[in-house]
Amino acid sequence: xxxxxxxxxxxxxxxxxxxxxxxxxxxxxxxxxxxxxxxxxxxxxxxxxxxxxxxxxxxxxxxxxxxxxxxxxxxxxxxxxxxxxxxxxxxxxxxxxxxxxxxxxxxxxxxxxxxxxxxxxxxxxxxxxxxxxxxxxxxxxxxxxxxxxxxxxxxxxxxxxxxxxxxxxxxxxxxxxxxxxxxxxxxxxxxxxxxxxxxxxxxxxxxxxxxxxxxxxxxxxxxxxxxxxxxxxxxxxxxxxxxxxxxxxxxxxxxxxxxxxxxxxxxxxxxxxxxxxxxxxxxxxxxxxxxxxxxxxxxxxxxxxxxxxxxxxxxxxxxxxxxxxxxxxxxxxxxxxxxxxxxxxxxxxxxxxxxxxxxxxxxxxxxxxxxxxxxxx
Amino acid sequence: xxxxxxxxxxxxxxxxxxxxxxxxxxxxxxxxxxxxxxxxxxxxxxxxxxxxxxxxxxxxxxxxxxxxxxxxxxxxxxxxxxxxxxxxxxxxxxxxxxxxxxxxxxxxxxxxxxxxxxxxxxxxxxxxxxxxxxxxxxxxxxxxxxxxxxxxxxxxxxxxxxxxxxxxxxxxxxxxxxxxxxxxxxxxxxxxxxxxxxxxxxxxxxxxxxxxxxxxxxxxxxxxxxxxxxxxxxxxxxxxxxxxxxxxxxxxxxxxxxxxxxxxxxxxxxxxxxxxxxxxxxxxxxxxxxxxxxxxxxxxxxxxxxxxxxxxxxxxxxxxxxxxxxxxxxxxxxxxxxxxxxxxxxxxxxxxxxxxxxxxxxxxxxxxxxxxxxxxx
Numbered sequence: 055x056x057x058x059x060x061x062x063x064x065x066x067x068x069x070x071x072x073x074x075x076x077x078x079x080x081x082x083x084x085x086x087x088x089x090x091x092x093x094x095x096x097x098x099x100x101x102x103x104x105x106x107x108x109x110x111x112x113x114x115x116x117x118x119x120x121x122x123x124x125x126x127x128x129x130x131x132x133x134x135x136x137x138x139x140x141x142x143x144x145x146x147x148x149x150x151x152x153x154x155x156x157x158x159x160x161x162x163x164x165x166x167x168x169x170x171x172x173x174x175x176x177x178x179x180x181x182x183x184x185x186x187x188x189x190x191x192x193x194x195x196x197x198x199x200x201x202x203x204x205x206x207x208x209x210x211x212x213x214x215x216x217x218x219x220x221x222x223x224x225x226x227x228x229x230x231x232x233x234x235x236x237x238x239x240x241x242x243x244x245x246x247x248x249x250x251x252x253x254x255x256x257x258x259x260x261x262x263x264x265x266x267x268x269x270x271x272x273x274x275x276x277x278x279x280x281x282x283x284x285x286x287x288x289x290x291x292x293x294x295x296x297x298x299x300x301x302x303x304x305x306x307x308x309x310x311x312x313x314x315x316x317x318x319x320x321x322x323x324x325x326x327x328x329x330x331x332x333x334x335x336x337x338x339x340x341x342x343x344x345x346x347x348x349x350x351x352x353x354x355x356x357x358x359x360x361x362x363x364x365x366x367x368x369x370x371x372x373x374x375x376x377x378x379x380x381x382x383x384x385x386x387x388x389x390x391x392x393x394x395x396x397x398x399x400x401x402x403x404x405x406x407x408x409x410x411x412x413x414x415x416x417x418x419x420x421x422x423x424x425x426x427x428x429x430x431x
Numbered sequence: 432x433x434x435x436x437x438x439x440x441x442x443x444x445x446x447x448x449x450x451x452x453x454x455x456x457x458x459x460x461x462x463x464x465x466x467x468x469x470x471x472x473x474x475x476x477x478x479x480x481x482x483x484x485x486x487x488x489x490x491x492x493x494x495x496x497x498x499x500x501x502x503x504x505x506x507x508x509x510x511x512x513x514x515x516x517x518x519x520x521x522x523x524x525x526x527x528x529x530x531x532x533x534x535x536x537x538x539x540x541x542x543x544x545x546x547x548x549x550x551x552x553x554x555x556x557x558x559x560x561x562x563x564x565x566x567x568x569x570x571x572x573x574x575x576x577x578x579x580x581x582x583x584x585x586x587x588x589x590x591x592x593x594x595x596x597x598x599x600x601x602x603x604x605x606x607x608x609x610x611x612x613x614x615x616x617x618x619x620x621x622x623x624x625x626x627x628x629x630x631x632x633x634x635x636x637x638x639x640x641x642x643x644x645x646x647x648x649x650x651x652x653x654x655x656x657x658x659x660x661x662x663x664x665x666x667x668x669x670x671x672x673x674x675x676x677x678x679x680x681x682x683x684x685x686x687x688x689x690x691x692x693x694x695x696x697x698x699x700x701x702x703x704x705x706x707x708x709x710x711x712x713x714x715x716x717x718x719x720x721x722x723x724x725x726x727x728x729x730x731x732x733x734x735x736x737x738x739x740x741x742x743x744x745x746x747x748x749x750x751x752x753x754x755x756x757x758x759x760x761x762x763x764x765x766x767x768x769x770x771x772x773x774x775x776x777x778x779x780x781x782x783x784x785x786x787x788x789x790x791x792x793x794x795x796x797x798x799x800x801x802x803x804x805x806x807x808x
Contacts, residue, residue, distance in 0.1 A: 075717070079725045087733060093752050094737040097559035100747065118596075145774070150746075166592025170599050177613055178769040182744040185559065191598050192566040198596040199573045206580065210589055216544035218583055220496070220576040223548045224565050226555030227522060234558050249728070257721045265640065341453075344640075344720040345633040349457045352625065356465060360472040365742070367560055369480065369528075372471050389525060396556050403524045 058276050062284030066258070070288060080254070080292055084246045084300050091242045092308050095365070096234040101129035102186050104151040105143050108133065112160030118171065118197050122153065127189045140174055150176045151186055163201065228396040236311075239304040240391040241364045244326070244384055246300055248358060251293040251327055252351050255334025258285050260347040263338075278427050286331050293327040313398030322390035322404070325411040329383035332418025339425040358382050386410045436652050440660025444634070448664055454630065462622045462672045466615060466679045473614045473742070477563045479507040483518050483527040486511065490538035496549070496575050500531065505567040518552060528554045529564050541579065612687070615680045616768040617741035620761045621732070622676055623699065626669045627706025628713065628731035629724065634661055635714035635803075636723040654803050662707045666700075669707070673699040680772070689775025698771070698785065701792045702764040706731055708795035715802045735761035760791040 071077055104122060108115050123130045128151065134140060140152035154172035162169040171194050175183040207214050229236045262268040271281065301319075305312055333354060341347035361368070361375060362384035368376055379385050386407040393399045393407075401408070448455055482500065486493050501508050509527060512518060518530035532550040534540070540547040551568045555561045577593060584591050638644035647657060677695065680686040709731055717723035737743065738752070739761035745753055756762050763784040770776040770784070 073719070073722075075722050076719070079722055083725055083729045086729065090733065090737055090752075093749050095743055096747055097562075098747065103746075145776075163594055163596070164592070166595070168595040168597045170597050172599050178773050181742065182747060183613070185562075188563055188566055192569065194596045194598045195570050195573060198594045199577065201596075202577055202580070202594040205591060205594060206584065209591055210584065213584070213587070213589075218541040218544050218579055219546045220541075220572050220579070221546050221548050222551055222569050222572040224551045224553060224568070226553045226561050226565070229555035229558060229561070232555050232558040232561050237557050237559075253721070253724065257724070261640075261721065264637075343451065343637070344724075345630065345637065346451060346453050348629060348633060348720070348724050349454055349461075352629070353457070353461070353464070357468055360468045366473055367477070367480075367557060370477055375472060392556050393523075397523055399523045403520075 059280045059283055062276060062280060063287060066284055066288045070292070080250070081296065081299060084250060084296050085303055087246055088239070088242055088300050088303050089307070092235055092239050092304070095238045095242075097181060097185060097237075098232075098234045099127050099182055099185050099189070102127060102151055102182060103149045104128040104130045104153065105132045105134055105140060105149040106130055107135070107137055107140055107152070107154045109157045110155045110159040114160040114163055114169075114201070115155045117201075118155065118159075118194070119153070121193050121197055125189070125193060127186065144174060144176045147176070150182060151190070153190075235308050236396060237392075238365075239308050239310050240395040241388055243297060243300050243304060244362070244387045244391050245359050245364055247293055247297050247323070247326065247387075248330055248384055249355055250296050251289060251330035252334045252337065252355065253348070254292055255286065255289040255331055256337040256341065256347040256351050257344055258289060259335070259338035260341050260344050264343050279423075282335070282423060282426060286335065289331060289334065290327055293330065294323065297323045297327070310395055312395055314394030315400055316394075318400055318404060319390065319394040322387060322394070322408060322411070325408060325415055326383055326387040326390075328415035329411055329418055332415060332422045335422035335426060336418065339422065339428075358384050361385065362388055364388060380410075381414070383411055383414050386414075432653060432655055437656045437660045437663075440652060440657055441663045444661050445664045448668075458626065458630075458668050458672065459675070461625060462618075462676045463679060465618050465622055466676060466684070469614050469618050469621075470684050477560055478504050480505060480528045480560065480564055481509045481526065482506045483521045483530045484508055484511045485513065485515065485518050485530065485532045487535040488533050488537035492538040492541055492579075493533045496533065496572070497531075499571050499575055500568075503567060503571055505563070522552060522554050525554070528560060529568065531568070612684065612773065613769070614742070615684050615686050616772040617739070617765045618680075619673060619676045619699065619768055620702070620735045620739055620741060620765050622672050623669055623702055623764070624706050624731040624735040624761065626665060626672055627703055628710035628727040630668075631662060631665050631707055631710035632714040632717070632723040632727040633720050634665075635711060636717050636720045639718040640720055655800060658711060658800060658803055662711060665707060666703055669703040670696070670700065673703075686772055688772055690771030691778055694778045694781065695768075695771050698764060698767045698781075698788060701785075701788045702760065704792040705760045705764075705788070705795055708792070708799040711799040712795065712802050715799075731761075734759040735765075738762065739765040741765050757787075760788060760795075763788045763791075 070080070106119050106122070108119060119130065122128045131149065137154060140149070140154065143149040144152055152174035154174070156170065156172065159169045173187065173190050175187050177183045206217065226232055262271065304310055334351075337347055337350045337354065341350055361371075361379040361382045363379070364384070368379050368385070371379070389407050390404050393404050484497055484500070486497060497508070500506050506529075510521075512521075515532070518527070518532065521527035522530060530552040532552065534547065534549070537547055537549070549572055551565065553561045553564055581591060581593060638647060673696065677688070681688050710727060713726045713730065714723045717726055735741065738745070738756045738759045740756075741761075745756050745762065748756070767781060767784045767788070770781060
C-alpha cells in the first residue's frame with residue numbers, strides 16, 4: 055500500500071513541478087495578489103477633494119471650515135462663491151465633497167437655533183463617500199461642542215472649574231493606528247489559500263478524467279484510497295507552503311504584527327486546508343471537464359469570500375446571510391488569522407473556531423470521499 | 432476568411448456549450464448570484480454594532496448615559512457585565528466590538544465638577560467599523576455632557592443657549608445612500624470578466640490539452656476563423672448577461688438608471704471585446720487549463736475587483752498603484768457604468784472613458800489574432 059502511494063505521490067509531484075509555468079503559477083500569483091490587495095484595499099481616506107461655499111462669512115463659519123482644512127481626511131481645494139459651482143465640480147468629478155454654509159449660520163448658532171451645515175457628497179465614489187460623510191459629522195459635532203465650551207467660558211469664566219463635563223477616552227485595541235492594511239492582510243492569507251487549494255485539488259483530479267488518464271490509473275492495482283491520498287497530499291503540502299509564503303510576505307513586507315502563537319495559527323491553517331481539500335474533492339466529483347470544475351469552484355469561492363466577513367462585517371448583513379456564514383469555513387479561519395495576528399489570543403479563545411473547522415472539515419472530507427468512490431466506479 | 436467556416440466553428444462551440452448544461456446554467460445563474468452577493472453583502476452603513484457595558488457606578492446619572500447608548504441605532508447593547516475581564520474577553524473573542532466602562536466615581540465626580548472620563552474600549556481590528564463606533568460614541572457622550580452642563584448652569588441661574596449644528600447631507604446620484612446602489616452597477620464588470628476571460632481562456636487551452644487542436648489545424652479553417660468562431664458564442668452570452676444584470680439592478684435593487692441604454696450596450700460590448708481577447712490571448716499562451724485559469728484570475732478578475740474603483744476608490748490608492756490602474760480596462764468600464772447608471776452623464780461627455788476602452792479593445796483584439804498560429808510545436 056505504501057509503495058503504491060509513494061509511486062502515486064512521485065507521479066503527482068513530477069506532474070506539478072515539471073512545467074515551469076505551473077511551478078510559477080503556484081507561488082507567483084498569490085504573492086502578487088497579496089501585494090495588490092495590501093495596497094489597494096483600504097477603508098482609510100486621505101485628502102478627499104473638497105470644495106467649500108461659505109455664504110455666511112462669519113468667524114464661526116470660518117472656524118468650522120478651518121477644521122476641515124486642517125483635517126488630514128479632507129483637502130479643501132477651493133472656496134467657491136456660487137452654489138452652482140459645487141454642482142459642476144462634483145459632476146465633473148473634480149470634487150467628492152461639497153460643504154455649504156448658508157448665510158445666517160452664525161446667527162442661528164448664537165441664538166441657540168440649529169445651524170445647518172449642508173453637505174453634498176458624490177456617492178458614485180465607492181466607499182469614500184460613505185466614510186467621508188461619517189467624518190464630516192464628527193467634525194461638525196466636535197465644532198459645536200467646542201463652541202459650547204467657549205460660550206460657557208465667556209459667560210461664566212468663574213464657573214469653568216466647577217462645571218461638570220463628560221469626556222470619552224477612546225482606546226482602539228489591537229490596531230491602535232486603525233490601519234486598514236492590518237485588517238486586510240491577515241484576511242488575504244485566508245482567501246488566497248482558499249482559492250489555491252480548491253483549484254489545485256479540483257483541477258488535479260478533473261484533468262486526469264478529461265484527458266482520459268484517469269482510466270489508465272484505474273486499471274493499475276491502485277486503490278481508491280491511495281488515489282485520493284495521492285491527489286490530496288500534494289495539494290495539502292502546496293497549500294501549507296503557500297500559507298507560509300503569503301503570511302511571510304504579508305508580515306514582513308507590510309509589517310503586520312504577529313502577536314499570537316505560531317502553533318495556533320498552524321493548527322488553524324491545517325484544519326482550514328483540510329476543509330478546502332474536501333471542497334476541492336467534492337467539486338471534482340461533480341465535474342467532468344476542467345471548465346466545469348472551474349465554474350463550480352467559482353460558485354463556491356465567491357459566496358465563501360463574501361459571507362466570511364473578509365471585507366465587511368457579518369453583523370451588518372441581512373439575517374439570512376448571517377446564518378449562511380456559519381457554514382463557511384473561511385469565516386472561522388479569518389477569526390483565527392486576525393486573532394493570532396492582531397489580538398494575540400490563543401486556544402482558550404479560538405477553540406470554538408478550531409472545533410467548527412474540524413467539524414466542517416471532517417464532514418466535507420467524508421462526504422467527498424464517499425462521493426468519490428461512487429464517481430470512480 | 433470564409434463566413435461559412437467561421438459559422439461552422441461557432442456552431443461547434445455552441446454545441447459544446449449547450450451539451451454542457453452546467454456551464455450554460457452558470458451563465459444565467461452567475462450574474463444573479465454575484466448581484467445578490469454584492470448587493471446585500473457589501474454594506475458600509477454600519478448599524479446595531481454589538482456593545483458591552485460595565486457600569487461601575489450604577490447611579491442614576493450613569494444609567495442616563497447608558498440609556499443614550501441604548502437609544503442610538505448604531506449600538507446594540509448586548510450585555511451589561513460587572514467586571515473588567517468580561518469586557519476584555521468579549522473584545523478578544525469578538526462578541527463585542529466596543530466596551531463602555533463607566534468609572535465608579537462617575538456621579539460623585541460629576542457632583543464635584545470638572546471632567547469625568549468614560550472609557551470606550553474598541554476592537555480596532557476592522558478599522559472602518561472602529562472609526563464609525565468611536566465617532567458615534569463621541570457624539571453620544573458629547574450630547575450627554577452638554578445636557579448636564581446646561582442643566583447645571585440653569586440650576587445656578589445662568590441660562591445659556593445650546594450650540595447646535597446639524598449636518599444635512601445630500602448624496603448625489605444615490606439619494607438614499609444605499610450601499611447597493613453604488614456597488615451593483617460595478618458588478619457587471621466582474622460578470623463580464625468571468626464570462627469573457629475565464630470561460631474563453633479555457634476553451635482554447637482545452638483544445639490543446641485534449642489534442643483536438645491538432646484536428647482543427649488539419650482542417651482548412653484559418654486561425655482568424657477559429658478565433659472569431661470560438662469567441663462569437665461567448666460574446667452573445669456576455670451581452671445576454673449585461674441585460675440580465677441591468678434588469679436585476681434596476682428592478683430588484685432599484686438602482687436608478689439615468690443614462691442611455693445604447694451607451695450601456697456599446698460600452699459593454701467594448702469591454703467584452705477586451706476580456707474576450709484577453710481570455711483568448713491567455714489560452715493561447717497557457718495551453719493548459721489550470722494555467723489559463725490562474726492567469727485569467729490574475730489579469731482580469733483581480734484587477735476588475737480591486738483596481739477598477741468598483742469597491743475601493745482609486746484616488747485613495749498609493750501613487751504607483753493609481754498609475755497602474757490607468758492600464759486596467761475595467762477601470763474605464765466601471766467608471767462608465769457608474770456614470771451611465773447613477774449620473775446620467777450624456778454620451779458625448781463620456782469620451783474620457785470610451786476612448787481608452789476602445790483603444791484597449793482594438794489593441795488586445797489585434798494582439799490576440801497575432802498570437803494564435805495554426806502550428807504544432
